Amino acid sequence: MNIKNIAVIGAGTMGNGIAHAFSQKNFIVYLVDSEQAYLDNAIKNISSNMDRQIKKGLFSTAQKEIYLQSIKPVMDAHNLPESIDLVIEAIIENKSAKIELFNELDKIINPNCIFTSNTSSISITELAKSSRPDKFCGMHFMNPVPIMELVEIIRGYTTSQDTFNTVKEISIQLGKTPVEVYDYPGFVSNRILIPMINEAIFTLHEGVASAVDIDTVMKLGMNHPMGPLELADFIGLDVCLDIMNVLYEGFKDSKYRPCPLLVKMINAGKLGRKSKEGFYKY
Numbered sequence: 576m577n578i579k580n581i582a583v584i585g586a587g588t589m590g591n592g593i594a595h596a597f598s599q600k601n602f603i604v605y606l607v608d609s610e611q612a613y614l615d616n617a618i619k620n621i622s623s624n625m626d627r628q629i630k631k632g633l634f635s636t637a638q639k640e641i642y643l644q645s646i647k648p649v650m651d652a653h654n655l656p657e658s659i660d661l662v663i664e665a666i667i668e669n670k671s672a673k674i675e676l677f678n679e680l681d682k683i684i685n686p687n688c689i690f691t692s693n694t695s696s697i698s699i700t701e702l703a704k705s706s707r708p709d710k711f712c713g714m715h716f717m718n719p720v721p722i723m724e725l726v727e728i729i730r731g732y733t734t735s736q737d738t739f740n741t742v743k744e745i746s747i748q749l750g751k752t753p754v755e756v757y758d759y760p761g762f763v764s765n766r767i768l769i770p771m772i773n774e775a776i777f778t779l780h781e782g783v784a785s786a787v788d789i790d791t792v793m794k795l796g797m798n799h800p801m802g803p804l805e806l807a808d809f810i811g812l813d814v815c816l817d818i819m820n821v822l823y824e825g826f827k828d829s830k831y832r833p834c835p836l837l838v839k840m841i842n843a844g845k846l847g848r849k850s851k852e853g854f855y856k857y
């Protein structure tokens with residue numbers, strides 16, 4: 576399948592990163608959001624992130640203009656052209672909002688188009704059921720998208736081999752490294768990362784070591800670029816808790832119970848960087 580026209584739905588952190596990455600590989604990107612202000616902001620962010628790449632000597636200002644022109648902001652999915660080949664959904668992490676959106680997109684977008692979701696934790700099999708089960712899979716990018724090389728391609732129960740192959744091929748064209756993952760809670764990335772962060776919080780909670788020392792062990796001892804508590808602050812403690820709960824409910828296994836300190840900090844409004852305080856002050 577020849578994929579040229581991409582619709583990215585949701586122009587937040589991930590949506591604008593995904594649009595940015597596709598624009599640099601000769602795709603036409605329709606970037607959709609429900610609010611004009613979010614679209615304006617997304618284009619501004621993409622433009623300043625491209626300026627950073629120009630400073631690194633990656634491309635010229637003239638090339639930037641070509642990239643930006645290939646991103647078409649769209650206020651409502653009903654205004655998308657007929658010819659969309661691939662949808663990448665990156666709206667808020669809310670199952671019913673995503674299902675409602677896919678139901679609607681299924682009615683207005685041509686039946687050959689492949690639908691994907693960038694969800695971090697919602698079942699791809701369940702989302703697939705709400706629209707076109709065989710032409711649906713997960714496309715889980717990492718933040719910041721233009722820089723991070725990985726894409727987890729999540730095969731739902733009903734994802735066809737053709738759909739998987741096409742999405743894998745597109746990920747390679749995008750310059751990313753795709754990995755094949757089956758649809759189980761947390762996929763691979765969050766199933767391993769978030770329990771590690773939760774264990775670091777238990778280690779702090781039990782007084783085994785200070786936050787700085789826990790992070791130092793993981794940075795200097797394991798060569799991680801960021802310590803787990805620093806990373807939790809970066810991701811957002813509320814997001815970490817939501818994913819722990821998805822693992823706990825999905826596997827019904829007590830090894831995924833969220834640390835009580837994580838819950839208490841969220842109740843106190845300490846969400847990490849975005850609230851200016853988490854395990855560290857910002």
Ligand code: NAI
Nearest residue numbers: 585586587588589608609613665666667668693694695718
């Ligand atoms: P965000 O909150 O920054 O952006 C969401 C955007 O979606 C907002 O601009 C909002 O106006 C828009 N939106 C909401 N409902 C909409 C609708 N019905 N139609 C069109 N636009 C709509 O969220 P973020 O962080 O970009 O996350 C998006 C998705 O990506 C979530 O599913 C999240 O789990 C996933 N994800 C997030 C990562 C991260 O590090 N932030 C990493 C990997 C996946």
